[in-house]
Amino acid sequence: MILYGGKLYDNSFQDELTERLRADIDRALDRDISADTVINACDVLSKRVIDGKYDDVVIPLLNKLGMDRSELEKTAYIMSGEGLRIKCYRELDEDMSIGSRVRKRYPLGAILHIAAGNADILPAYSVIEGLLAGNVNILKLPMGDQGLSVMLLRELTDIEPALTDYIYVFDVPSADTARIKRLASLCGGIAVWGGDAAVRAVRTLADPDTRIIEWGHKLSFAYAEPDCDDSELYALAENICRTDQLLCSSCQGIFVDTDSKEVQNALAERFFEILKSVSAKYPQDAGIRAKNTINVYTAELEHKNVLSGGGVSVTVCDDSDLTLSGMYRNCWVKRLPLDDIGSLRRYKGYLQTVGLLADDSRRGYISDRLARAGAVRILRPGAMSDTISGEAHDGTYALRLYSRIVETEV
Amino acid sequence: MSSTSRLFSTGARHIYDTGDRLFTDAMRENVTYHCKNCNEYRQILSERGYSPDRIKSFDDLAELPFLTTLYLKRHKLTSLPDKKLIIKATSSGTSGSRSLVGFDLKSLMLGKDMVINVGLYHRLWSARPANYLIFGYEISKTNTTAVSKTAYGFTFFAPAAHREYAIKTEADGFTLSWDSVLAALERYSASPFPMRTIGFPSYTFFLLEHMEKNGIRFKMPKGSLLTVGGGWKQFYTQKPDKRRFYELAKEHLGIDENCIVEFFGAVEHPILYTDCRCHHFHIPVYSRVIIRDPDTLIPVKNGEVGIVDLLTPMMHGCPLSSIVTDDLGVIHDEPCPCGAKSPWLEIIGRVGVSGIVTCAAGAETLLKGENV
Numbered sequence: 001m002i003l004y005g006g007k008l009y010d011n012s013f014q015d016e017l018t019e020r021l022r023a024d025i026d027r028a029l030d031r032d033i034s035a036d037t038v039i040n041a042c043d044v045l046s047k048r049v050i051d052g053k054y055d056d057v058v059i060p061l062l063n064k065l066g067m068d069r070s071e072l073e074k075t076a077y078i079m080s081g082e083g084l085r086i087k088c089y090r091e092l093d094e095d096m097s098i099g100s101r102v103r104k105r106y107p108l109g110a111i112l113h114i115a116a117g118n119a120d121i122l123p124a125y126s127v128i129e130g131l132l133a134g135n136v137n138i139l140k141l142p143m144g145d146q147g148l149s150v151m152l153l154r155e156l157t158d159i160e161p162a163l164t165d166y167i168y169v170f171d172v173p174s175a176d177t178a179r180i181k182r183l184a185s186l187c188g189g190i191a192v193w194g195g196d197a198a199v200r201a202v203r204t205l206a207d208p209d210t211r212i213i214e215w216g217h218k219l220s221f222a223y224a225e226p227d228c229d230d231s232e233l234y235a236l237a238e239n240i241c242r243t244d245q246l247l248c249s250s251c252q253g254i255f256v257d258t259d260s261k262e263v264q265n266a267l268a269e270r271f272f273e274i275l276k277s278v279s280a281k282y283p284q285d286a287g288i289r290a291k292n293t294i295n296v297y298t299a300e301l302e303h304k305n306v307l308s309g310g311g312v313s314v315t316v317c318d319d320s321d322l323t324l325s326g327m328y329r330n331c332w333v334k335r336l337p338l339d340d341i342g343s344l345r346r347y348k349g350y351l352q353t354v355g356l357l358a359d360d361s362r363r364g365y366i367s368d369r370l371a372r373a374g375a376v377r378i379l380r381p382g383a384m385s386d387t388i389s390g391e392a393h394d395g396t397y398a399l400r401l402y403s404r405i406v407e408t409e410v
Numbered sequence: 411m412s413s414t415s416r417l418f419s420t421g422a423r424h425i426y427d428t429g430d431r432l433f434t435d436a437m438r439e440n441v442t443y444h445c446k447n448c449n450e451y452r453q454i455l456s457e458r459g460y461s462p463d464r465i466k467s468f469d470d471l472a473e474l475p476f477l478t479t480l481y482l483k484r485h486k487l488t489s490l491p492d493k494k495l496i497i498k499a500t501s502s503g504t505s506g507s508r509s510l511v512g513f514d515l516k517s518l519m520l521g522k523d524m525v526i527n528v529g530l531y532h533r534l535w536s537a538r539p540a541n542y543l544i545f546g547y548e549i550s551k552t553n554t555t556a557v558s559k560t561a562y563g564f565t566f567f568a569p570a571a572h573r574e575y576a577i578k579t580e581a582d583g584f585t586l587s588w589d590s591v592l593a594a595l596e597r598y599s600a601s602p603f604p605m606r607t608i609g610f611p612s613y614t615f616f617l618l619e620h621m622e623k624n625g626i627r628f629k630m631p632k633g634s635l636l637t638v639g640g641g642w643k644q645f646y647t648q649k650p651d652k653r654r655f656y657e658l659a660k661e662h663l664g665i666d667e668n669c670i671v672e673f674f675g676a677v678e679h680p681i682l683y684t685d686c687r688c689h690h691f692h693i694p695v696y697s698r699v700i701i702r703d704p705d706t707l708i709p710v711k712n713g714e715v716g717i718v719d720l721l722t723p724m725m726h727g728c729p730l731s732s733i734v735t736d737d738l739g740v741i742h743d744e745p746c747p748c749g750a751k752s753p754w755l756e757i758i759g760r761v762g763v764s765g766i767v768t769c770a771a772g773a774e775t776l777l778k779g780e781n782v
Contacts, residue, residue: 010623011623176587287738287762288761289704290704290761290762293705293706294480294717294734294736294761297707297734301477302485328762
């Protein structure tokens with residue numbers, strides 16, 4: 001399915017429409033589309049989502065993701081007028097003039113969004129970010145896209161027809177690098193969401209004069225003082241069970257501020273019991289349980305120290321490496337004394353959120369140490385996967401990356 | 411003659427017979443052999459207090475410690491020196507990492523006997539040349555996936571008049587083009603030779619859907635076969651009803667349901683499972699399946715869904731006697747109209763598939779696309 005000029009086309013029009021794209025992009029970029037226009041349209045869309053207009057599509061999606069309506073409303077708020085205004089206010093500081101020079105922000109140009117298939121709302125959200133900065137946006141649909149992105153973006157152009165010239169969606173298979181290259185060559189920037197392989201592939205196919213904006217996969221973890229409160233461990237277990245450790249901001253495991261094996265074991269055992277009890281509240285499907293069973297059996301073959309039962313596991317490790325967990329409620333516990341926290345620096349580009357379980361008197365200091373080591377969000381364990389309007393993304397502001405700063409003398 | 415050799419020389423007409431005696435003896439031979447020749451495997455068995463002499467009846471095999479495909483992805487276990495492993499195959503790496511399996515001459519010869527007899531039973535052998543359409547990569551030095559090798563191997567069931575690959579290697583990567591596939595189909599439909607396709611069912615289904623969407627129809631020459639293999643992998647959530655698959659094949663390629671053959675197998679269990687005319691994967695004499703409870707790994711009764719454990723004494727290069735895969739399946743033992751006596755294995759999905767691709771793990775497949 002292709003979305004072009006506000007209309008839907010069959011994939012067989014791919015070549016013909018790609019042909020027309022350059023001229024249409026040029027025409028759109030000669031004009032200005034204000035952030036207010038985009039924000040107002042998104043506000044209408046977000047209200048319609050909350051009012052249940054798209055429930056026939058949205059409800060099955062929520063069920064699939066195991067989310068309830070309140071989480072949907074949080075997401076819709078991020079796309080609401082108020083949410084987006086906060087975002088623009090934070091990210092796009094317009095008053096930048098010095099002396100006789102006038103500094104102004106302009107859109108980067110056209111942006112090709114290569115979205116990942118793991119979060120259904122993300123492809124459309126990426127396009128909205130591009131729009132807020134005034135760009136023309138070409139979305140390459142992720143594999144397995146269920147049609148939600150096209151539906152949302154088409155609604156947006158219905159609400160605000162001025163946006164039609166700024167939104168294009170193509171359904172190009174990722175293996176078709178020649179076509180993707182053609183689309184990329186029309187763009188000033190490529191926003192890529194996905195794992196290392198995706199990022200690497202985009203780096204190879206992009207021309208040297210094209211900006212690549214990488215939203216790569218990140219790893220998040222908890223940092224805990226050995227005597228942290230049970231209540232904090234419960235909050236962490238909630239994050240693990242609710243997200244099944246699938247998000248970039250999900251906790252993969254716990255680094256304990258200790259160099260003692262006994263202390264590490266004690267915390268692992270304490271957390272295992274808590275994780276088990278929290279997990280019981282969130283049902284797991286048989287396929288996931290089977291995967292967990294196989295993973296735990298394999299870990300035992302490998303002589304790993306695994307506490308397992310009730311569909312969850314905690315692996316007690318001797319290394320201090322930041323690794324992906326088995327996910328689906330299988331986490332690790334490792335030792336990492338505060339003095340060695342700088343060793344996390346070797347994961348530079350992969351660090352994201354740290355859920356910090358520490359006494360209030362030491363939170364500030366430890367947060368600073370974690371930030372210096374490369375973490376970009378250091379939050380309380382229960383808030384690891386919460387997003388708020390206007391927050392930075394992976395340590396930077398998206399809208400600035402989608403912009404150019406132009407200086408003129410008047 | 412060893413029990414294993416006797417098992418693999420079972421005549422074509424008897425490959426779906428029942429009876430566990432010979433299989434059990436061959437398994438004891440195989441497990442004893444691996445214990446002697448692979449230190450890690452011996453250690454795994456001894457840590458679990460299992461000795462190969464315990465294998466007296468089929469039930470004793472349920473207790474045999476199994477390996478997992480996950481374990482094989484992380485550890486290379488061999489029972490023969492590297493130079494004796496003539497062919498090395500890697501799994502398709504659906505989830506990123508791959509397991510490497512080596513085939514020695516002896517196992518290959520057993521495999522050859524198996525392929526000949528399975529081909530005879532299912533009438534896949536033909537002296538008449540065929541035009542092949544392969545939904546996969548051309549094999550090359552860098553592409554060692556077993557899927558590619560099997561697909562290539564498959565093109566010898568009938569002499570190849572032509573081989574067309576759907577995914578082409580180019581200087582800057584792989585390209586998949588429906589246009590060139592459709593062009594090949596058009597040529598093949600006008601050829602005097604039948605066509606045979608081989609590839610993942612998902613690809614074949616996507617092609618048929620593409621043809622349906624665009625109203626494209628061909629009538630393939632008589633005797634054409636649509637063969638699919640390799641499972642649905644990451645496309646489980648898009649798995650169509652088989653009925654619809656057969657209808658589309660009839661409608662858009664003029665190929666009847668009884669000319670659609672599905673294979674099942676795994677690098678870690680290279681037994682050629684072939685579906686019967688009722689589309690059931692009967693368990694051949696070379697293999698046994700134990701379905702295990704998703705929580706406890708204890709064998710479940712026939713008819714119940716669980717984790718699939720595949721057993722075979724075929725392999726000598728690596729200790730693949732009993733392997734737990736990432737498949738979920740069920741064994742059916744009700745009689746099948748096709749006449750084959752053995753129960754059949756139905757694969758119903760993969761463990762861990764929940765409809766969402768993981769984020770933290772990385773959807774590496776994004777730009778590799780529909781990876782093979």
